[in-house]
Amino acid sequence: MHLNRYATSASLRQAVRSLARDHRLPADVRGRLVLSVTDLAEPEFRAGRPVALTASCENGPGDGGLLTVTFHASRIAGSVVPGDLPLPAPAISGHTATWHISTPAVDPPCTDDHRLAPPPVGSQVPPTVESCDSDEEMRAALARADSLTAEYRLLKHELAETNAGVVALYVQLEEQDERLRQAYGEVLREFEDALRPPxxxxxxxxxxxxxxxxxxxxxxxxxxxxxxxxxxxxxxxxxxxxxxxxxxxxxxxxxxxxxxxxxxxxxxxxxxxxxxxxxxxxxxxxxxxxxxxxxxxxxxxxxxxxxxxxxxxxxxxxxxxxxxxxxxxxxxxxxxxxxxxxxxxxxxxxxxxxxxxxxxxxxxxxxxxxxxxxxxxxxxxxxxxxxxxxxxxxxxxxxxxxxxxxxxxxxxxxxxxxxx
CATH class of the missing domain: 3.60.40.10 (PPM-type phosphatase domain)
Structure with a gap:
């Protein structure tokens, strides 16, 4: 397993995107991983300290694999909560944060001996590729947002219909209850009249x-x-x-x-x-x-x-x-x-x-x-x-x-x- 160090956000993002492309991660997952790693690295970069990244892949259930990405730093900011990251990290402890990401089938397939690592410092990705990756990630985020908006609207519509149905049922029950009260009161009045002679x-x-x-x-x-x-x-x-x-x-x-x-x-x-x-x-x-x-x-x-x-x-x-x-x-x-x-x-x-x-x-x-x-x-x-x-x-x-x-x-x- 190779430990690759990075001193700038640009090189770190480049490495993560390269790793994600190699393992054919969906654009939205790739974008979340890039943002999560960058968020963790920013305090270190501001302090003048480099960070490191390691990755390994092994066969997972079915035809896909399981990509393990680990972020290393001198320390992890104490305010970071695993669930707060764009791509939540199941484990953040000490100086590391680790993600386990399911990947589609790759050729050749992952093996226990097959270890993949992000590009080392100094490797370059053409700006057009970097821009295309960013655009693709943005489109994936917008598509997800649009999907959530559509789901919200549908849920809101269904909730409105449900509320209308509940209100109608409540009105119906109230009317039925009122009829029962009137019938009950009439029976009691007749009973009382029978007991109390005029x-x-x-x-x-x-x-x-x-x-x-x-x-x-x-x-x-x-x-x-x-x-x-x-x-x-x-x-x-x-x-x-x-x-x-x-x-x-x-x-x-x-x-x-x-x-x-x-x-x-x-x-x-x-x-x-x-x-x-x-x-x-x-x-x-x-x-x-x-x-x-x-x-x-x-x-x-x-x-x-x-x-x-x-x-x-x-x-x-x-x-x-x-x-x-x-x-x-x-x-x-x-x-x-x-x-x-x-x-x-x-x-x-x-x-x-x-x-x-x-x-x-x-x-x-x-x-x-x-x-x-x-x-x-x-x-x-x-x-x-x-x-x-x-x-x-x-x-x-x-x-x-x-x-x-x-x-x-x-x-x-x-x-x-x-x-x-």
Whole structure:
């Protein structure tokens, strides 16, 4: 292997090009090799130190060969990274940089004993040959650049088409998702309507209801109500708050309202209905726990009866603006010793407002006493409204701050004032 030294960039480029021509390297590879060797040599030339180049060739896989070119210097600039060179060098260490380049078939073929080296210092290549080599390398570089530009444009076009397709698919999925949400919402609304009966028409009595689930996306819960007119013309109202959330609590509350309705229509006394409901349901749902409030209201006389099983008390706002909670002791379904200890009987005078609710209305700030005080204030503030507006207006006032989200139920009743 011959070690040939070079003191100028021109002689070094000449040697590398001669070597590349002898081994029929493609013009673009030749140009990259020339630039790489020259880049490494420039710091040495500026310092007045020569560099050396060696080359060897041996047979490679197939019909071609493997050209090994090694650049030697007093040192390699520390800032040089193998991958940063125009033709990356697999190995740069110490004072050398080595390239292993596949070559096409040569005649005669490379052998282990065949060693090729670049021309020694002083050999000359005609300027026309040097110029032709540079032009050829330039054309190869431009062709490669044009090829990359074309590939970039094609990739950009394909990416644009892909993005357009993704956007179209996204829009389609959004539309499908919206249709599913609408269908889901319609099913839930129908389900909710089936669970929550509309206000019955009762002469001389105005009534309205507001219900809001803790989770708007799951409008079923354990707060449920039922109201219907008994054969004697009195209005029966059931308010249930089953422990838990979701469909399971809805099922529990629904079982309670159905059992209470059956017992009420069979004519059982109001005070006995809660205990009987407990006895009926416990064998089928031993984990059921629910608070229950029962009200009977005669629209003609205004006579009102209230039984309570652990439920928040009804609130009465008189026509003169005074307010009081109607307390009745008792324990709910699934509680020890279930049933109402007594039945409260009192009149609902014309213009009086009766408010029934679940604890989601008063416990949104986690302070029951504070919630009950605020409820009185809200009821008195909105008592002048029509009954249809009152439940929602009170709920809005009570939920200005929600620290504890829960299902919320509010029901309002008022006896009509007599005609003048």
């Amino acid at each position: 206000p019955p028409v009762v002469a001389g009595l105005q009534l309205a209801v507001h219900y809001a689930p803790a989770d708007p996306t799951a409008p079923t819960g354990g707060d449920l109500y039922d109201w219907f007119v008994l054969p004697d013309g009195t209005l029966h109202i059931t308010v249930v708050d089953a422990v838990g959330h979701g469909v399971r609590s809805t099922r529990s509350a629904l079982n309670v309202t159905h059992a209470v309705r059956t017992l009420a229509l069979e004519g059982h006394p109001l005070q006995s209905i809660l205990a009987r409901t407990h006895d009926i349901l416990m064998p089928f749902d031993p984990k059921l726990m629910a608070t229950v409030l029962l009200v009977r209201l005669d629209p003609a006389s205004g006579e009102m009866q209230i039984a309570n099983g652990s439920h928040p008390p009804a609130l009465l706002v008189r026509a003169d603006g005074s307010a009081q909670y109607l307390q009745v002791r008792g324990r709910g379904i699934g509680f020890p010793f279930p049933g109402s200890d007594d039945v409260l009987s009192m009149p609902l005078a014309p213009g009086d407002l009766l408010l029934l609710y679940t604890d989601g209305l008063t416990e949104s700030r986690k302070d029951v006493l504070e919630g009950e005080i605020r409820l009185v204030q809200a009821a008195q503030a909105h008592a002048h409204r029509t009954v249809a507006e009152i439940p929602s207006a009170i709920a809005a006032d009570m939920h200005t701050i929600v620290l504890h989200a829960d299902d919320t139920l509010a029901m309002a009743f008022r006896r009509s004032l007599p005609l003048p």
